[in-house]
Amino acid sequence: MSDLPPPLQRGSDRPAQLPGWLRRTEAEQRWPAALAIAAAIAIHMVLPPDLAPRPRWLLPGLESLLLLTVVAVNPLRINRETRVLRPLSIGLVAVLTLVTAWSVALLVRALFRHGGPPPEHLLLWGGAIWLTNVIVFALWFWEGDRGGPGARADGSAPHPDFVFTQMQVPDLASRDWEPTFVDYLYLSFTNATAFSPTDTLPMSTWAKLLMLSESLLSLVTVLLVVARAVNVIGA
Helix, strand or coil, X not given: CCXXXXXXXXXXXXXXXXXXXXXXXXXXXXXXXXXXXXXXXXXXXXXXXXXXXXXXXXXXXXXXXXXXXXXXXXXXXXXXXXXXXXXXXXXXXHHHHHHHHHHHHHHHHHHCCCCCCCHHHHHHHHHHHHHHHHHHHHHHHHHHHHHCHHHHXXXXXXXXXXXXXXXXXXXHCCCCCCCCHXXXXXXXXXXXXXXXXXXXXXXCHHHHHHHHHHHHHHHHHHHHHHHHHHHHHHC
C-alpha cells in the first residue's frame, strides 16, 4: 500500500473526488513565472562586464525575445501546450541557465584573480548570481514536474516528480490545491539554502539530479564568495 494518501488512487470514474493536482483544472497564470524570468534577465543585464558573457547584450536580448514570444503566444493561463510553445519555454530556461552558469564561472575566476573586486562588490554580485541560480532551477522544476504547467493543468500525469506537503496530507489543504510556480520557487530557494530537500521530496531521477546540481552550485558560490570576502576584509 502506498504511503501517499489517495492522490495516486486515480479513480477516474469519480474525478470530482480527486484532489486538484490530479484532475483537469483551469491552470495557473503565467505572470509569476514571467516576472521571475524578467528579474533574472534584469540581473544579467546589470552585472559588471567581467561577470557577464560577451557580447554584452546578445544573450539577455535573446532571453527577452524568447520571453516576449512565449507571453505573446499564451499570455494568461497556461492551459495548453503547442509544438512551438513548449520548445520555446524550454529554450528560454536553457538560455537563462547558460548565462547563469557562465556568470558563475566568471565569478569564480574573479575570486582567484590577484587584486580582485572589493568585498562589498563580491557579496553584492555573488548574491545576485546566487539569486538567478535560484530562479533558474525553480523554472526547471516548474517546467519538468509531471510534464510542465500545461500537462499539469490537463491532469494527465498521475505520478509526481516532486511530492509537496499538500499531497501527503491532503486533508490540510483545499481540494482544489495544485502546485504553482511559487511552490517551485520556494522549493528552489530552500534547496539552495539548506543544500538538501526540506518539506518537498524529489521522486524521479532527474528531479534528484537537478536538486543535487543546485545544492552544489549554491554551496560553491556561497563558500567561495564568503571566504574571499572575509579574506579581503581581514587582509
